[in-house]
Amino acid sequence: MVLLIGCKKASNAQNRDLLDTVKTKKIEMPETNYLESLQYKSFVVSCGGGCAMTYIANNVEKENSVFKVKFTVEMYTNEQLSDTYNETYLFFYDQSPKINKIILKGTKNNALETLPNGARRSFIEFSENLIKASSSDNKNKSEENKFIVAKIPKKVNLPFSFYEYFNDDYSESKYPNYELKPLLIEFLKNNSYDAETYKGFVIRSDENFLYLVISILRGDSEYFVLVTTKNNVIIDYKEIGLIGDENPVTFKILPSFIIEEYHGNGPNLKAFEKFKINEEGKIVKE
Numbered sequence: 001m002v003l004l005i006g007c008k009k010a011s012n013a014q015n016r017d018l019l020d021t022v023k024t025k026k027i028e029m030p031e032t033n034y035l036e037s038l039q040y041k042s043f044v045v046s047c048g049g050g051c052a053m054t055y056i057a058n059n060v061e062k063e064n065s066v067f068k069v070k071f072t073v074e075m076y077t078n079e080q081l082s083d084t085y086n087e088t089y090l091f092f093y094d095q096s097p098k099i100n101k102i103i104l105k106g107t108k109n110n111a112l113e114t115l116p117n118g119a120r121r122s123f124i125e126f127s128e129n130l131i132k133a134s135s136s137d138n139k140n141k142s143e144e145n146k147f148i149v150a151k152i153p154k155k156v157n158l159p160f161s162f163y164e165y166f167n168d169d170y171s172e173s174k175y176p177n178y179e180l181k182p183l184l185i186e187f188l189k190n191n192s193y194d195a196e197t198y199k200g201f202v203i204r205s206d207e208n209f210l211y212l213v214i215s216i217l218r219g220d221s222e223y224f225v226l227v228t229t230k231n232n233v234i235i236d237y238k239e240i241g242l243i244g245d246e247n248p249v250t251f252k253i254l255p256s257f258i259i260e261e262y263h264g265n266g267p268n269l270k271a272f273e274k275f276k277i278n279e280e281g282k283i284v285k286e
Contacts (some may be wrong), residue, residue, distance in 0.1 A: 050077055050078040050079075051075070051076070051077055053073060053074065053075050053076070054073070054074040054076070056071060056072045056073075056074070056190055057069060057070075057071060058070045058071055058072045058086070060130070065092065065093045065094075065095075065097065066090055066091065066092055066093070067090070067091040067093075067130050068088060068089075068090055068091075068105075069088065069089050069091065069126075069130070070086060070087075070088045071086065071087045071088070071089070072084065072085075072086055072190075073085050073086065073087055087104065087105075088104070088105040089102055089103065089104055089105065089111070090102070090103045090104075090105060091127050091130060093127075093131070097131055099112070099123075099124060099127035099128075100112075102123050102127065111123050112124075145205075145210050145229075145232060146181060146183050146184075146232045147180065147181055147183060147184040147200070147210060147212065147227075147229060147232075147234075148178040148179065148180055148181060148184070148200045148202070148210075148212065149178055149179040149180075149181060150178045150202075153176070153178055153202045153205050154176040154202065155202045155203060155204065155205055156174075156175050156176065156201045156202065156203055156213075157174075158203060158253055158254060158255040158257075159252050159253060159254050159255060160175075160201070160203060160213065160252065160253040161251075161252040161253075162224070162241055162243075162250040162251050162252070162265065163250060163252075163265055163266060163267060163269075166265060175201060176201070176202075177199040177200060177201050177215070178199065178200045178201075178202070179198075179199065179200075180198045180199070180200050180214070184198075184200075184212075184214075184227070184234075185198060187227075187234060188214065188216065188225070191237070193214075193216050193218075193223060193225060194218070195216045195217055195218040195223075196217055196218060196219075197216075197217045198214060198215065198216055198217075199214070199215045200212045200213070200214050200215075201213040201214075201215070203253060203257075204257070208230055208231055209228070209229065209230050209281060210228075210229045210230075211226070211227070211228050211229070211257070211277065211281075212226070212227045212228075212229075213225070213226055213227075213240070213253070214226075214227055219244075220244045220245075221242065221243065221244035221245065222241075222242070222243045222244055223239060223241070223242055224239070224240050224241030224242070224243075224251060225237055225238065225239050225240070226238050226239075226240050226253075226259065226277075226283060228277055228281040228282070228283065229281070230280075230281045235280065235281035235282060236277075236281060236282050236283045237283070238259075238275065238283045240253075240259055240261060240275075241261070243265075247263065247264075248263075248264060248265055249261055249262070249263060250262045250264065250265045250269075252271075256276070257276055257277040258274060258275070258276045258286055259274065259275045259276065259277075259283075260273075260274050261273045261274070261275075273285075274286035
């Protein structure tokens with residue numbers, strides 16, 4: 001779910017404080033997420049002069065009657081991405097609960113008082129969705145994962161070697177795969193993995209953790225992205241393979257969750273890089 005408040009370069013002086021942010025070159029992965037159903041949803045609006053902005057609800061946290069929502073903001077000029085930065089808003093509610101104040105972190109401006117009608121309505125609609133999602137989230141904590149269409153998925157036996165997978169003619173019985181749910185597809189698209197087809201291989205599935213290798217088919221290229229989740233929250237991701245050009249990158253995932261990457265596709269290759277999944281589900285260099 002996303003808020004759109006107009007172009008960053010708008011001339012309305014009273015909105016400038018609400019739009020001043022610290023720019024970042026890299027979109028940060030969310031550290032904690034309170035309302036998974038509102039993550040990674042995007043909405044685009046034109047702000048005139050070839051300018052458009054997309055606000056992506058990247059992280060949602062709640063403390064008492066206050067929600068803190070971090071947005072990744074993508075600015076487009078003439079349909080080209082021209083800037084990416086983060087904005088964090090604090091949503092304050094009364095006991096009703098009804099929204100009574102929305103503050104851009106680092107300022108004292110109340111968006112309900114300073115923004116024009118259209119933007120103010122977007123804030124109010126989003127605040128209502130926060131309350132609805134919060135209520136649903138508290139009442140319906142489901143054990144069903146939010147990322148693949150499978151209640152009890154079968155795991156790929158480790159080591160998972162692309163070379164062996166290739167030699168086994170992509171056997172679905174040996175390498176079961178699953179359809180992705182919209183939340184994970186949206187996450188991949190927002191991280192530049194827009195594609196025609198996706199499928200997920202499970203390498204760990206237990207009470208807390210779900211580790212997936214995602215096959216992403218785009219044109220003649222097939223990308224392999226490792227995604228780690230804990231308690232239905234995405235922890236980390238990393239591209240570990242790319243097939244389809246003259247210099248393929250392949251991989252092997254060991255039972256210890258060490259990932260080896262290779263140039264080419266063959267037996268007895270020497271890894272050019274190694275990573276591992278640590279106890280928290282983060283993918284770190286070995």
